[in-house]
């Protein structure tokens with residue numbers, strides 16, 4: 545095999561690493577489909593549970609299949625006293641992404657199917673993770689604030705229950721809908737860094753909890769999922785719409801990244817941004833606070849005009865989650881609660897037709913040499 549420097553694609557830019565039937569990212573039309581359905585249609589007309597079923601099964605559920613899926617998810621939400629105890633032992637200033645990464649690893653220790661990498665076992669484990677991740681995120685977040693955990697409520701939808709376990713109350717239906725839309729938009733996106741991490745771990749024959757633990761670690765990074773938190777920190781730092789343009793000029797002067805902008809695949813706009821922006825605007829109306837969306841509008845217009853760079857999904861999701869009442873460190877964990885669906889679909893797909901993922905590197909270190917005399 546040739547080892548030509550010209551063949552190196554740093555960051556694997558443009559490399560097609562495998563086939564996948566889970567989703568299709570189409571930068572030429574700024575569009576995205578899950579199992580063939582346009583993501584904006586799914587977001588508008590389906591629930592997150594239906595989309596989770598679709599990603600895992602290839603087809604949308606009928607009424608009975610959806611009822612079974614919902615029942616299965618809702619009845620698996622409780623976490624053990626042992627995990628609650630572990631969570632209470634986390635440092636109070638631990639980032640919730642580190643907390644959920646550790647909790648998922650612990651859930652692997654407890655799971656009766658941990659080491660079984662067969663497809664039926666992986667599906668059972670995926671359902672348990674989907675159901676328990678919100679409970680663990682909420683327990684860790686509440687413990688860090690000195691608050692007691694809230695028991696999950698099986699009578700609530702996935703989205704309603706997320707608010708219930710984190711905040712202890714379920715907001716108005718339009719807020720729940722906006723959150724559900726965000727979960728659908730975040731659920732799946734091809735071979736992004738965290739999903740590729742999950743597939744790489746799976747390719748070694750390792751189990752789902754290992755793959756998801758690694759994927760969470762990858763998602764935390766500010767160039768990936770961590771950007772939704774960084775966006776809200778940025779907006780908070782700017783403070784008011786009048787300061788947005790000047791603040792941005794300062795970033796340009798320092799050649800600094802502007803969080804929530806740019807994308808490895810989309811160069812002319814992220815398929816999910818128009819839908820998420822619309823729902824973030826609705827949240828601004830509900831809350832009666834237009835400041836964040838006004839700042840966002842100015843930043844997006846300036847970035848496009850001066851740099852020709854479009855926002856990605858994390859840009860409207862950040863202020864949307866803030867307006868829904870979530871603390872900033874919960875934003876990327878919410879991404880985890882959603883993306884577990886895409887990760888599991890890819891783990892199942894990778895296992896079904898596996899080959900070890902193992903690229904090459906071109907060596908640039910010292911030439912071969914003799915050991916010093918000893």
Ligand SMILES: CC(=O)SCCNC(=O)CCNC(=O)[C@H](O)C(C)(C)COP(=O)(O)OP(=O)(O)OC[C@H]1O[C@@H](n2cnc3c(N)ncnc32)[C@H](O)[C@@H]1OP(=O)(O)O
Nearest residue numbers: 766767768769771800801802803804805806807808856858
């Ligand atoms: C859900 C998600 O994970 S979406 C991604 C979330 N991440 C972010 O929002 C972080 C900010 N964005 C970025 O860091 C990048 O755009 C990435 C990591 C998402 C994509 O990176 P790449 O594909 O390697 O970037 P790309 O090659 O398109 O960059 C082209 C040019 O635009 C610049 N650029 C790209 N994004 C940004 C940005 N957010 N702010 C300022 N400049 C940027 C690059 O610095 C580069 O400039 P150069 O040609 O002068 O070196």
Ligand SMILES: O=C([O-])CC(=O)C(=O)O
Nearest residue numbers: 732733735736737808809
């Ligand atoms: O596709 C990517 O590289 C990042 C992204 O938007 C996602 O994971 O949703």
